[in-house]
Amino acid sequence: MVKFTINGKAHSFDGDLAMPLLWYLRDELAMTGTKYGCGMALCGACTVHLDGQSVRSCVTPVSAADGKKITTIEGVDAERIGRAVQAAWRKLQVVQCGYCQSGQIMTATALLAANKNPSDADIDAAMSGNICRCATYVRIRAAIHEAARSLA
Amino acid sequence: MAKKYQRHRWWTPGALLAVVCTLPLFAQTAAGAASDKLFEPIRSVLQSPRCQNCHIPGDSPLQFDIGKIHAQNVKRGPDGKGMPGMMCSICHQTQNASPSMGEHAPPGAPHWQLPPANLKLVFIGLSPHELCVGLRDPERNGGKSLQDLVQHFGEDQLVAWGWNPGAKRTLPPLTKEQTVATVKAWVAAGAPCPGE
Numbered sequence: 268m269v270k271f272t273i274n275g276k277a278h279s280f281d282g283d284l285a286m287p288l289l290w291y292l293r294d295e296l297a298m299t300g301t302k303y304g305c306g307m308a309l310c311g312a313c314t315v316h317l318d319g320q321s322v323r324s325c326v327t328p329v330s331a332a333d334g335k336k337i338t339t340i341e342g343v344d345a346e347r348i349g350r351a352v353q354a355a356w357r358k359l360q361v362v363q364c365g366y367c368q369s370g371q372i373m374t375a376t377a378l379l380a381a382n383k384n385p386s387d388a389d390i391d392a393a394m395s396g397n398i399c400r401c402a403t404y405v406r407i408r409a410a411i412h413e414a415a416r417s418l419a
Numbered sequence: 420m421a422k423k424y425q426r427h428r429w430w431t432p433g434a435l436l437a438v439v440c441t442l443p444l445f446a447q448t449a450a451g452a453a454s455d456k457l458f459e460p461i462r463s464v465l466q467s468p469r470c471q472n473c474h475i476p477g478d479s480p481l482q483f484d485i486g487k488i489h490a491q492n493v494k495r496g497p498d499g500k501g502m503p504g505m506m507c508s509i510c511h512q513t514q515n516a517s518p519s520m521g522e523h524a525p526p527g528a529p530h531w532q533l534p535p536a537n538l539k540l541v542f543i544g545l546s547p548h549e550l551c552v553g554l555r556d557p558e559r560n561g562g563k564s565l566q567d568l569v570q571h572f573g574e575d576q577l578v579a580w581g582w583n584p585g586a587k588r589t590l591p592p593l594t595k596e597q598t599v600a601t602v603k604a605w606v607a608a609g610a611p612c613p614g615e
């Protein structure tokens with residue numbers, strides 16, 4: 268049995284602890300904001316936060332979340348940085364098809380939590396694991412700068 | 420014929436002098452050969468892909484046996500744990516990802532990371548002598564004594580992953596037990612480096 272919170276709400280799970288966290292979120296809880304892209308830690312679509320740190324939930328077993336705080340795209344706006352990132356995303360209309368964007372926003376939020384004023388190089392270093400098949404990279408970079416400005 | 424051989428007697432005074440003068444040289448070469456032999460197995464492990472892919476001169480870790488630059492622009496970061504927003508732990512857990520996620524799903528071990536930027540402990544592209552000198556130098560190996568090194572090879576959990584990497588990853592040329600025994604023998608001999 269493992270216990271954790273998801274977006275502030277307590278949960279416990281005593282099924283197969285090797286189940287990827289992504290499966291738990293999507294299939295057990297029907298929280299489908301977090302996306303399944305590759306299932307092999309290659310695309311970033313499934314990014315969530317464990318105690319504020321990004322993880323690829325497709326390769327993270329539920330057991331790794333024991334005792335931790337999970338934040339998903341559905342709850343990232345509970346904090347100031349997540350709200351600023353989402354506002355910047357809307358303002359600059361970053362999204363195209365949208366499939367990768369939950370992961371992009373989760374990674375961008377983790378980046379700004381660690382680095383308040385990232386350079387283009389810092390953004391590239393943080394975001395290169397989040398693939399966007401619609402190639403919205405230029406707008407993603409602009410929106411991270413915009414969010415940093417709004418948080419300053 | 421006999422005369423000819425007589426002319427080439429090896430014990431002429433000049434020849435004797437030459438032999439006496441080069442004796443220390445032979446002694447040194449013999450010691451050098453012994454240290455080469457002691458360190459070579461250790462070198463073969465350190466410069467195998469499971470070890471050297473993270474002991475890199477630059478800032479991009481390597482993947483696979485061919486030492487391909489890590490996908491996704493992964494970088495060392497100041498403390499060796501990745502860059503803000505993209506830490507190693509995003510993908511690398513404390514154990515290998517389940518085999519059900521495919522044979523190339525991220526490997527994992529406790530404290531999965533590179534050496535920090537200010538203490539790179541490079542293994543790649545060094546001669547055996549350079550590798551050996553860096554390994555035993557506390558200024559370059561993170562303050563480890565020779566005994567600490569034995570312990571590091573024998574007990575560190577990330578190092579241990581190298582011998583149990585899972586999937587179809589190639590193993591280092593020596594087992595963990597053989598490596599630890601070899602490091603102990605090298606340390607017991609005073610940790611001589613090739614050529615010394």
Ligand code: FES
Nearest residue numbers: 304305306311325
């Ligand atoms: S679905 Fe997890 S990284 Fe692609």
Ligand code: FES
Nearest residue numbers: 364365399400401
């Ligand atoms: S917006 Fe379509 S994949 Fe990124």
